[in-house]
Amino acid sequence: MVTDFPTIARLHAAYAAGATPEEIVAGVYGRLAVVDDPGIFITLVPEAEAKAAAAALGPYDPDTKPLWGVPFAVKDNIDVAGLPTTAACPAFEHTAEETAFAVQRLLDAGAILIGKTNLDQFAMGLVGVRSPYPPPRNAFDPAIVPGGSSSGSAVCVAQGVVPFALGTDTAGSGRVPAGLNNVVGLKPSLGTLSSHGVVPACQTLDTISVFAGTVADAEAVYRVMSVFNPADPWSRDPSASRRPSAVPPGLRVGVPDAAGRQFGGDALSEAAFDAALEDLQGQLATAPTPVDMAPFFAVASLLYTGPWIAERYQAIRAIVEQRPEVLHPTTRQIVQGASAYSAADAFAGLYQLKDLARQTEALWNAVDVLAVPTYPRPRSVADLAADPIGPNSELGTYTNFVNLLDLCAIAVPSRFRADGFPAGLTLIAPRGRDGLLSALAARLQAAADIPIGHSQTPVPAPGAAPERATDDEIELVVVG
Amino acid sequence: MVTDFPTIARLHAAYAAGATPEEIVAGVYGRLAVVDDPGIFITLVPEAEAKAAAAALGPYDPDTKPLWGVPFAVKDNIDVAGLPTTAACPAFEHTAEETAFAVQRLLDAGAILIGKTNLDQFAMGLVGVRSPYPPPRNAFDPAIVPGGSSSGSAVCVAQGVVPFALGTDTAGSGRVPAGLNNVVGLKPSLGTLSSHGVVPACQTLDTISVFAGTVADAEAVYRVMSVFNPADPWSRDPSASRRPSAVPPGLRVGVPDAAGRQFGGDALSEAAFDAALEDLQGQLATAPTPVDMAPFFAVASLLYTGPWIAERYQAIRAIVEQRPEVLHPTTRQIVQGASAYSAADAFAGLYQLKDLARQTEALWNAVDVLAVPTYPRPRSVADLAADPIGPNSELGTYTNFVNLLDLCAIAVPSRFRADGFPAGLTLIAPRGRDGLLSALAARLQAAADIPIGHSQTPVPAPGAAPERATDDEIELVVVG
Numbered sequence: 001m002v003t004d005f006p007t008i009a010r011l012h013a014a015y016a017a018g019a020t021p022e023e024i025v026a027g028v029y030g031r032l033a034v035v036d037d038p039g040i041f042i043t044l045v046p047e048a049e050a051k052a053a054a055a056a057l058g059p060y061d062p063d064t065k066p067l068w069g070v071p072f073a074v075k076d077n078i079d080v081a082g083l084p085t086t087a088a089c090p091a092f093e094h095t096a097e098e099t100a101f102a103v104q105r106l107l108d109a110g111a112i113l114i115g116k117t118n119l120d121q122f123a124m125g126l127v128g129v130r131s132p133y134p135p136p137r138n139a140f141d142p143a144i145v146p147g148g149s150s151s152g153s154a155v156c157v158a159q160g161v162v163p164f165a166l167g168t169d170t171a172g173s174g175r176v177p178a179g180l181n182n183v184v185g186l187k188p189s190l191g192t193l194s195s196h197g198v199v200p201a202c203q204t205l206d207t208i209s210v211f212a213g214t215v216a217d218a219e220a221v222y223r224v225m226s227v228f229n230p231a232d233p234w235s236r237d238p239s240a241s242r243r244p245s246a247v248p249p250g251l252r253v254g255v256p257d258a259a260g261r262q263f264g265g266d267a268l269s270e271a272a273f274d275a276a277l278e279d280l281q282g283q284l285a286t287a288p289t290p291v292d293m294a295p296f297f298a299v300a301s302l303l304y305t306g307p308w309i310a311e312r313y314q315a316i317r318a319i320v321e322q323r324p325e326v327l328h329p330t331t332r333q334i335v336q337g338a339s340a341y342s343a344a345d346a347f348a349g350l351y352q353l354k355d356l357a358r359q360t361e362a363l364w365n366a367v368d369v370l371a372v373p374t375y376p377r378p379r380s381v382a383d384l385a386a387d388p389i390g391p392n393s394e395l396g397t398y399t400n401f402v403n404l405l406d407l408c409a410i411a412v413p414s415r416f417r418a419d420g421f422p423a424g425l426t427l428i429a430p431r432g433r434d435g436l437l438s439a440l441a442a443r444l445q446a447a448a449d450i451p452i453g454h455s456q457t458p459v460p461a462p463g464a465a466p467e468r469a470t471d472d473e474i475e476l477v478v479v480g
Numbered sequence: 481m482v483t484d485f486p487t488i489a490r491l492h493a494a495y496a497a498g499a500t501p502e503e504i505v506a507g508v509y510g511r512l513a514v515v516d517d518p519g520i521f522i523t524l525v526p527e528a529e530a531k532a533a534a535a536a537l538g539p540y541d542p543d544t545k546p547l548w549g550v551p552f553a554v555k556d557n558i559d560v561a562g563l564p565t566t567a568a569c570p571a572f573e574h575t576a577e578e579t580a581f582a583v584q585r586l587l588d589a590g591a592i593l594i595g596k597t598n599l600d601q602f603a604m605g606l607v608g609v610r611s612p613y614p615p616p617r618n619a620f621d622p623a624i625v626p627g628g629s630s631s632g633s634a635v636c637v638a639q640g641v642v643p644f645a646l647g648t649d650t651a652g653s654g655r656v657p658a659g660l661n662n663v664v665g666l667k668p669s670l671g672t673l674s675s676h677g678v679v680p681a682c683q684t685l686d687t688i689s690v691f692a693g694t695v696a697d698a699e700a701v702y703r704v705m706s707v708f709n710p711a712d713p714w715s716r717d718p719s720a721s722r723r724p725s726a727v728p729p730g731l732r733v734g735v736p737d738a739a740g741r742q743f744g745g746d747a748l749s750e751a752a753f754d755a756a757l758e759d760l761q762g763q764l765a766t767a768p769t770p771v772d773m774a775p776f777f778a779v780a781s782l783l784y785t786g787p788w789i790a791e792r793y794q795a796i797r798a799i800v801e802q803r804p805e806v807l808h809p810t811t812r813q814i815v816q817g818a819s820a821y822s823a824a825d826a827f828a829g830l831y832q833l834k835d836l837a838r839q840t841e842a843l844w845n846a847v848d849v850l851a852v853p854t855y856p857r858p859r860s861v862a863d864l865a866a867d868p869i870g871p872n873s874e875l876g877t878y879t880n881f882v883n884l885l886d887l888c889a890i891a892v893p894s895r896f897r898a899d900g901f902p903a904g905l906t907l908i909a910p911r912g913r914d915g916l917l918s919a920l921a922a923r924l925q926a927a928a929d930i931p932i933g934h935s936q937t938p939v940p941a942p943g944a945a946p947e948r949a950t951d952d953e954i955e956l957v958v959v960g
Contacts, residue, residue, distance in 0.1 A: 203827070203831055203834075204827070204830065230838070230841075230842075232838075233831075233834040233835045233837065233838040234834065307823040307826070309823075310822065310823030310824040310826070310827055311824075311827045313823075313824045314824040314825075314827050314828050314831075317824060338822075338823060338824060339822065341822065341823030341824075342790065342818075342819065342821065342822060342823060343787040343789075343790030343793075343818060343821030343822060343823060343825055343826035343829075344790040344791075344793045344794040344797060344818060344821075345794075345823055346787070346790070346823035346826035346827060347683070347684070347790055347791045347794050347826060348794050349823075350684065351683055351713075351794075354683075354713040354714065355713045357713065358710070358712075358713035361710075362710075
């Protein structure tokens with residue numbers, strides 16, 4: 001367990017007090033050696049190169065470069081020029097010629113790239129272990145799956161190696177591993193982060209996501225990246241989503257009704273969810289409203305049992321049709337199912353979705369935010385070995401419907417289960433309400449009063465000014 | 481040729497001066513007998529029933545019932561309770577149990593239904609003669625196709641039988657027949673008229689459309705119908721589209737550049753388009769901007785050569801799969817092509833469309849309205865007999881891309897070709913700008929200084945108060 005989690009504010013306080021970015025980078029690699037998880041990175045930037053990038057930053061300047069000297073990692077389905085992109089499929093490996101639009105915004109803001117992280121192959125999975133590379137270990141319990149598909153990025157942040165990392169999110173890949181590793185997972189409104197340079201999964205549903213130790217850090221990173229990209233047909237005006245928000249006094253929150261509470265019979269997860277709802281209630285003037293989750297669950301079931309699987313097929317069509325043997329067996333099995341669907345079926349699926357979406361609109365007239373468990377219950381690596389599909393589907397119970405319905409969401413740490421394993425709450429709202437979700441999530445993370453990730457560092461109060469660093473603290477941040 | 485075209489204003493002036501709706505209805509059936517075109521209606525309401533509906537209206541009350549006593553027709557792919565819906569396929573015939581949402585708004589506003597009109601079978605075609613029923617005759621020249629798919633509705637208005645009629649528009653079915661018969665064809669922003677009760681063609685692209693003698697009448701009918709329908713998943717908030725607009729002094733209009741001028745070598749159509757542009761120029765402070773039509777034409781080609789044909793397949797799947805022999809041979813040939821497309825192809829088509837849509841966005845930063853010919857050149861019934869596909873595709877040159885790009889449009893009469901056949905201009909704008917299009921179209925129709933439809937009635941000046949009817953005029957309206 002890392003003693004002190006390196007939030008952006010703490011790193012900047014250290015820089016302001018005289019630490020150098022080369023020292024911070026050295027701390028990152030030192031921390032990585034201590035964590036000793038060979039599954040996190042598929043490609044690690046050599047320490048000397050990261051230090052060279054740090055040295056090239058020039059004088060400390062957090063005003064024009066809000067991420068000055070902040071180390072980060074990106075999921076290996078996002079391009080960085082000069083580095084291989086594998087999407088966890090060695091046969092797919094190629095050196096990227098261009099850096100993804102969003103990653104370039106981070107580099108321009110002074111962030112320092114450490115490496116490319118492991119994932120469920122082609123981002124197809126919510127378990128994090130459908131990869132030919134060694135699977136990353138869950139930061140809290142190696143018997144439990146790390147969650148996916150952005151497993152390496154979530155674990156890398158939870159272990160305090162970097163303050164933030166990028167994932168992607170189509171069905172929950174940016175939220176499930178956040179919940180399973182006690183970090184924040186910000187899944188923004190679709191199109192507000194450009195997908196240019198991201199290996200597609202379902203192009204109509206994909207987004208980059210952010211893992212961070214705190215809501216404030218996730219939000220800061222999101223703001224740097226959320227720039228309209230006219231060259232990306234999926235890019236949309238991000239201005240509404242970027243707008244900061246407060247939690248309005250009369251905020252109306254919905255929670256799953258009795259039938260919508262799905263924990264697979266796990267009493268510890270159920271109790272942890274109720275504890276999270278108590279913290280939530282403490283932030284609200286009125287009690288949450290029980291919500292019928294049936295239309296949401298019906299939407300969720302479209303994602304893997306409906307024609308959307310054909311988007312994944314189309315994304316890697318050449319591989320599926322010409323050399324399917326290079327795919328992970330589970331990935332192959334899933335994606336080959338797409339050939340059962342005709343174009344007419346695809347449109348029929350779009351009609352079903354449209355119909356269900358209309359059904360959910362009534363809900364959004366009654367509540368502003370929906371609060372759900374991030375995942376129903378922890379599932380073990382052994383569970384997965386016995387059944388590669390079932391536990392994966394279960395993990396997506398509260399995530400699969402979000403992108404299909406064009407909603408935004410944030411997974412936020414909440415009180416641990418009684419066995420000490422992280423639970424996690426997810427807040428969901430209609431597109432464009434990202435700022436509201438972050439404001440509420442920041443309050444909840446503080447109220448939960450648990451450390452950041454797998455560290456001993458408490459969450460700063462929302463809006464608290466970063467403390468002035470003492471020499472001791474600089475030392476702690478620098479050595480990780 | 482009808483002497484006096486029955487605009488809504490003229491009918492209301494007649495009512496105000498003492499005419500009865502039974503008299504007006506008698507005039508409609510009298511006029512229909514004179515026109516003597518058995519192809520217009522698939523189902524005609526018996527005259528006695530229409531008169532009974534007229535008698536049931538109560539006292540003349542145009543304030544609470546803006547369409548009080550106004551006769552109209554609807555395309556026979558739109559349901560009216562108690563009447564058969566055929567979509568021009570006798571094997572599909574069934575008695576509708578419910579009246580389409582939009583039609584009910586018209587009835588509630590006092591309009592009187594006369595019948596259900598002929599169309600290209602399942603609204604699949606732009607020629608108006610792909611029907612097992614006798615094809616409607618073009619109001620100006622029976623050797624030329626009436627245009628479709630809403631052939632019966634367009635001809636019915638052009639012949640002065642009714643002031644307005646409903647069509648539908650997926651690829652241009654509400655505009656091409658308007659152009660070929662010298663009437664207004666209003667194709668609103670998608671979702672602003674509920675499709676509840678309409679036989680689907682391509683659900684993602686379908687809309688009800690309005691044919692009328694004047695822009696003012698089309699707009700009045702549109703406003704009555706454009707009510708949000710929460711039970712229809714495709715219904716969208718119509719408030720922006722319903723907002724009346726003036727033509728702003730600095731309006732920027734785009735026109736096809738040299739390569740985008742497609743008339744199939746027909747010099748008369750080209751000259752008529754240039755005459756229409758002169759009238760347009762007279763309404764503008766600045767000259768129109770030549771626009772590269774290539775991305776629009778690329779979108780248009782997706783509609784029939786891409787996976788969208790699978791929407792038409794899905795709409796009549798049971799028939800296509802179980803008894804294809806009941807379909808019109810051309811309809812069958814087209815729709816069976818859908819089986820070549822997989823779900824992956826469908827999504828690939830959506831991606832192509834997204835990419836092309838982004839390319840067209842730059843245009844909409846440079847111009848407010850695009851002005852194009854409604855159709856390239858008239859095609860004959862004989863042309864169609866020789867080649868059922870080619871001339872149909874050509875007729876959609878300037879219409880096919882509009883709904884795929886979520887644009888609104890209005891086809892407006894313009895100066896006739898030198899041979900006396902109608903030409904027609906179509907104005908196009910991004911969704912929600914319906915009011916602007918109507919404002920400009922009204923000015924253009926008045927500037928063209930041609931009679932309404934196939935009548936001798938001049939177009940009233942835009943915004944002119946309806947004249948007070950003289951006894952002579954009442955007589956004319958009543959006898960048609």
